[in-house]
Amino acid sequence: MIAFEMPKPIADRREILKQAAEGMMRPASRYFDEHEHEIPWDYINVMWQAIQVTGQNYRPGPVAGSGDASHSDRPRLTQQMLIHTVEMLSWGDAGIYLCTPGSGLGGAAIEAVGTPGQTEKFLKRFAGDKPTWACMAMTEPHAGSDTAAIRTRAVRQGDGWTIDGTKIFVTGGHKSLIDSNGFVVVWATIDPTAGRAGMRPFVVEAGTPGMTVTKLEKKMGIRASDTAMIVFENCRVPADNLLGSADVATEQKGFKGAMATFDATRPIVAASALGIARATLEFVKETLAAQGVVTPYGVPRNKLTAVQRDVLEMEAAINAAWLLTLKATWLIDQKRPNTLEASMCKIKAGEVVTKVTQKGVELLGPLGYSRKLLVEKWMRDAKINDLFEGTGQINRLIVARRILGYSSKELK
C-alpha cells in the first residue's frame, strides 16, 4: 500500500541529528571552509561516540544497524534511515558530514564482495575507541569516468601482490591512512589485456610500506573533507587482501559486485545533495520573509513575482528529487533491484542542488554572494554531487542504456 509516513525511528533520529547539525556543524561551517585541511575533531569525536553507543554506523551495506536484525518480520529501514541521516547532516554541513568516521566506501566494497573472514578482519577496527576511516581509490590522473582505463597494476609475487600506480581524488584518504589506522580499497588491474575483467579491488592497510599520501587537493567546496593523492610504489599486500578471485577468465563477480555498491552509494550522494538544497531553500525563504516576501502555495504562477516563482519551483524540485531518492533506498530495503532508480535519483538530485544553490545566491543578491553568510558556500559545496559517484552524464548513460536496452557498446 502506497504510504508516505515517516517511520518513528527515523523521525526520532532526525530530531537528534538536527540538534547536532544546528549546534555543532553550522557554527563550524565557515571556520573549516576557510581553514582547508584542518580536521573537525569535535564533530568527529562526538559522532564516533554516538556510533559506538548506539551500535549504529553510517556506512552503506546489508548489515548496518537500525535495530532491524532483531525484528526481521518488520520492514527493513536501514537504507532509508541512512539517507535521512545523511540529508540532515548535510543540511548541517556537507563538508563536515563527509568527515564522519566509519568504514564508508571502502567498507561497502568489502561487504559487497569480501568473504566473511575478510569482513571480520578488515572491519573489526570500526568497533574500537579511536575514530577510524576507510576510503576507496579508483580514479587516476588520466582515468575518471572511464574506470576501465585505470593503469594501477597488481602483480602476483610469491604469496602476495605488489601494487604500483597513482590514485587521485580519494575522499578521506588522509583520515583513513594518516589520521587513523584505517585502510584504502584500491582498484588495480591484474591483467591489462583483460579490460574490466582484469580489475580487482585490494585492501591496503594504513602503514603498509610503499604507499604514500602525497598531496591534498585544494577545492572549490567541501573543504573540510580531505581529497588525497595516494602513490603506490612496490607496495606489497598479502594474498588475502584481494577482494574476489585471482582468476581473470572465470571471475567477474568481483568487479560487478563492487560496482553494485553504487546502487547503495548513489542515493546517499543524492541525499547529501538534497540536504544542501534544503538548507539553501530554507535560508532563502527565511531571508525573503524577513523582508516581507512570502511564497504562498496555491497561487497561479502568473500571479507570482519572478522571485516567488523561482522559490516555489526550487521547492517542488527538491520535493520530487527527495521522493525519488527515498524510493531508491526503499527498494534496497525491500531487497529489490534499484540500479535504475539509484542513477535516476543521483541525476535529479545532482542537478537540483546545483540549480537551487546557484539560484539561491542570485536571489539573495549581495547577501548571497557574501562570505558572511553560508549560501555562497553551499553553492560551492553543492557542485561535487553532480561529479563524484558518477557524473551527471555517466548516470544518464546508465539510465539511458537501461531504458533503451542497450549495452555499453551500443550506447557509448
Next chain:
Amino acid sequence: MYSFEPTEEQQMLVEAVRRFAAKEVRDAGRDADESGTLPQTVIDKGWELGILQSSIPEEYGGFGARSAVTGVLAAEELAYGDLAAAMAILAPGLFALPILIGGSEAQRKTLLPKACAGGHFPATAALIEPKYDFDSAALTVTARDDGDSYVLDGEKCYVPLAADVEHLLVYASLDGKTQGFVVGNGTPGMAVGEREKNMGLRGLPTYEINFSQCPVACADRLGGAAGHDFAPIVNASRVALGAMAVGLSRAAYDYALNYAKEREAFGEPIARRQSIAFMLAEMATEIEAVRLAVWQAAWLLDHGRDATREAYLAKIAADDLALMCADRAVQILGGHGYIRDHPVEMWLRNARGFPMFEGMAMV
C-alpha cells in the same frame, strides 16, 4: 512507513485501465482531435470501469470509498491513452466528488445516487475564468446572498461538456471565498455559449458560460447554509491533473523512445546518440520523480491532512514535466513530429494547457 507499492486491487484497476486506454482510448483520442467528437462508446466503456462509482460509498449509491491514491493511479493511465478522453470520462466526478467531499448530507443523499445509478452521468463543474491571471481562490464570478437565494454573475470558460449536462457545480466568490453552487442546466440567467475552439483538447467539448442574475436556491450551496472548505477540492483537482500530466508525459516518452530505437540516421538508430538518449533518460527520471510527488499529495488527501503544499508543488512540477516531455518527443521525432500522422504534436498542444487547467479533473 514509506511504501511505493500499490495494493493488489489498485494494481488490477491500473491494468484494466491501461488495457483499455493504451489502444482504444489512444486511437479514439487521436481521431477526436481531428473530428472534435469522442465516440460515445469509448466514454461509456471508460465509465463502466467504475472509477467514480467505486469512489462513492454504498450509502450514497456507489460501491466503495474514495481514495485519491487509487484515483491518481487510474487518472494517469487514462491520460496515457488520451487527455481529452480522460477528462470527458471523468467529468461526472467534477460534480460528484466535491459533493462527496464538501456537500451537506442532504446533497449527498439526493445527488450522489443519481451519479452512480446508470451510464455516464451528465454533470460537470465550472471553475476557470477567461483572464490571464485566473486564480481559483480569487474568482470574478460572484455569488450574492439576496436573502432567499444566491445570485450568480460573471463569465466562466473551459467548462467540459456544459451543453449536454443536467447539473453543474459552479464556483463563485461569496464574500471573497470560493464556494460551489449546484445549478441545473438551463436555469434562467445562465447562458451556455458556443463550443470553444482551443489549441488542444480538441476532442473535449468545452464551453463558455455567462451568468447574469442567475438565481440559486440557498439549499443548493455546496455544503448547505454553512458552505464548505474549498481547499480539499482544489487540492484534489491539482492532484488529479498532476497525475494526468504524468500520464501524458509517459505517453510522449514511450512514443519517442520506441521511435528513437527504430529511426536511423547516419547509419544507426538515433537513440544511440547521447543527445537523444540523454533526453530520454531525463524524461524517464523526471516522470518517476513527479509521479511520486503526485502520489504523496494524494496520500495526504486520503489521510485527511492538509495537502495544500504538496498538491501545489506536485502540480507545478507536473505542468512543467508535461510540456518538457511533449516538446522533447516532438524534437526527437524531428520534422515527422510536426506532422499530424504522429500524436506527439497533439500531446504538445494538450500539455501546454496544464498550468491553466484547474478544476478540470478530480479524484
